[in-house]
Amino acid sequence: MKKIAYLGPKGTFTEVAAKAVFPNDEFISFPSIPDCMDSVSIGDVDFAVVPIENAIEGSVNLTLDYLIHNQKLMINGEITVPIEQQLLVHENQLENWTKIEKVYSHPQAIAQSHQFLRSYLPNAEFEYTNSTGSAAQHVANHPDERIAAIGNSLAAEQYGLTIAQSEIHDYENNHTRFVILKKDNICLTEQSPLFNGDKTTLMVTLPADYPGALHHVLSAFAWRKLNLSKIESRPMKTGLGNYFFVIDVAMKMDEVLIPGVIAELEALKCQVTLLGSYPCFSLAKKNNEVKV
Amino acid sequence: MKKIAYLGPKGTFTEVAAKAVFPNDEFISFPSIPDCMDSVSIGDVDFAVVPIENAIEGSVNLTLDYLIHNQKLMINGEITVPIEQQLLVHENQLENWTKIEKVYSHPQAIAQSHQFLRSYLPNAEFEYTNSTGSAAQHVANHPDERIAAIGNSLAAEQYGLTIAQSEIHDYENNHTRFVILKKDNICLTEQSPLFNGDKTTLMVTLPADYPGALHHVLSAFAWRKLNLSKIESRPMKTGLGNYFFVIDVAMKMDEVLIPGVIAELEALKCQVTLLGSYPCFSLAKKNNEVKV
Known part of the structure; x- marks a missing residue:
């Protein structure tokens, strides 16, 4: 039985997400996102489940920033949950x-x-x-x-x-994406009725502030016809105007295309970090009512 | 004497920002960012001053989202304030x-x-x-x-x-950008010791979810050698994976280059909205101590 850290207390959307992916494991709730991530980092638990993006509010900055600046964990999976308030x-x-x-x-x-x-x-x-x-x-x-x-x-x-x-929420189609974090990138099984495709996430920092830098970076993906499901700029925390980019590619890590992108970006003097290549799961709207 | 709405109560960083740009005007504090923006929209005040981006935390999503989805106001100016906690x-x-x-x-x-x-x-x-x-x-x-x-x-x-x-803040070089909003885009004077260049902000929605769409958009800026000081993706609020982009160009609206970009993007079936072309001001670190 694996130990799963989640953003508690009981009754959060994160608990719903965690139980959908790990129906038969042991759950330990933590009071904050950094606490969840610290616990998997020091080895107290096997996985941590934390929110990373909401369809309305956008990215959960604390998760992205803590992943980049504090705990170097890998994304091992993603689960999308409908949000009904x-x-x-x-x-x-x-x-x-x-x-x-x-x-x-x-x-x-x-x-x-x-x-x-x-x-x-x-x-x-x-x-x-x-x-x-x-x-x-x-x-x-x-x-x-x-x-x-x-x-x-x-x-x-x-x-x-x-x-x-x-159902007092303003928008229909509100969902939150949660990530399943671990120190290394093992492969969670795709053999689940919730499986909904693969993703690879890269963090890219640009070499210098010159016109067209991001355009150059995106060229490496575009001519390979890779579909980006998301691109997000986040502050480097070194001053206004300094950003890194988190890029989600809608495919599993392969031996040709994504390594080719990484090599091309590094030749452009970008710094590229693989944050994970992983299966995505999705909890259909009605499943939210099911006991998970 | 102009009336200036700001995100109150007294003693906020927004008050510091507002008084730096409008040293001799009348200030009215509001309890929320939407309240500030509503008051300038219905004409109760001449300008509203609200935060839009922090160097550490990133964009203030409520400001961006309310600007795009609720009140169609124009950005008339920007003021950057150092944040010392x-x-x-x-x-x-x-x-x-x-x-x-x-x-x-x-x-x-x-x-x-x-x-x-x-x-x-x-x-x-x-x-x-x-x-x-x-x-x-x-x-x-x-x-x-x-x-x-x-x-x-x-x-x-x-x-x-x-x-x-x-000075208990974690990072040096922490600043917040505030925007000065009004229903139309009048030009605030650049004749200020705080003046620090011009900016033009565009909102762009992509025509469809196809590989390389954002790369195409950025090409329109890149071959004209326009410097983007920021690009930010925000959710359309129609579902995960649907984004628009807010793009800051580091120059004043002109008669050739930016209109050329807009025409080129519209030909690509993008929807482009001008959010403002405006002077930027900056409060130097030591000025924070000056009574403003």
Whole structure:
């Protein structure tokens, strides 16, 4: 049985993601993304599962930055989970949910429910928490306060809360991608009904700030007809205007094309780091309701 | 006298930025970035000043996204401010600052002081606030609690707090870029000692998901030898994998080169929107101490 670190507490979307990939393993929740990544780095657990990108909010910068600047882990897999937000209250507050005075949740969950909150709870204050799970926990612990949490159905179940309003997220098609991290790049099996293709992720830093540098880099992929599923610029943390690029290629590492790209970029004096080549899994919308 | 909306409350870095560009105008603080942008959109104020990018944390997604998806405002100017974080306490707590139990601040300010917090306050909890200014205000209002705020020197002054530890940020060369927004694109004067060049910002959506699309887009800039100071992908909010690109060109809108790029991209079936052509200002490090 493998040990899996995930961004807790119980009832987070990360727990949903982790249990979809590792249905029969042991789960250990950690209070922050760096803590998850540190635990796999020092060998306390076998894998860490953390969010890396949301369809609405974009990249989870802390994950990308900690991966690049702090813990050199490899991406061993990806799992995509549909994000459906619910307004969770203690049953004591259910009747008067429109008089809720304060809403607790993770900043992204609050941002994802912006229109709902403006329309139905325009006078409610927000209080940011580290996770949707901890927001639900806080609400469960204060049954007589006029407060609510934003979180998923798993959190309602685990903390004994009631869904006052369901599916309060602004956008349909909201999903979050989670990555499965390990010190080395072993191959997770693709033999899963959730398997949805392969990816290879490269980090590229440009040689110098000259016009057309990124264009040169992309040429190496373009003439090989490689499909990039994402390109993201992140700060080098050395000053405004200094970036590196994280590039997702929609294929598994091979012996010709991707090594050719890497060699070509290195000849251009780029620094290239392989962050992983891995299978991607996807939890279909209805599967979210299945116990995983 | 012009009316300037800024992301408040008093003592935020946005207030420092706004007063550097508009030293003699009237300031109105708003509790959120969307509120600032709404107020200039409906004509209650002449300009809104909001953060758009931090050198460490990257783009302020809420600003970019609200600009693209909600309020169609133009960028009329940019001001860069050095970010120096201080650990602020009520003087009652000064002697025992190492026993602080909870640290209040904006998530980015907490992230920027990660190493300091881990080393000196490893057991302190974090509580996220909407701004560094409101964190300082909370600490000032609770003099007998073992709490601290992370914020700037202006906040210490305005809320009567004491700097327990100065310059606690992890990285040197940390700056934040703020944009000055208005409904139309008037030209702010470049006649300022803070003037530091011009920029033009374009939003580009790609015609379809085909290999090499972004490479084609960048070709239009590259063969004209235009220097891109930034390229950022942001989600379209229509699903994972759908992005638009915000591209900063390091020059003022002209009559030949940038219109040529736009025509070429439109011929490729890209959708191109001009977000503004504007002067950039920069507050030198030492000027941060000057009363602005």
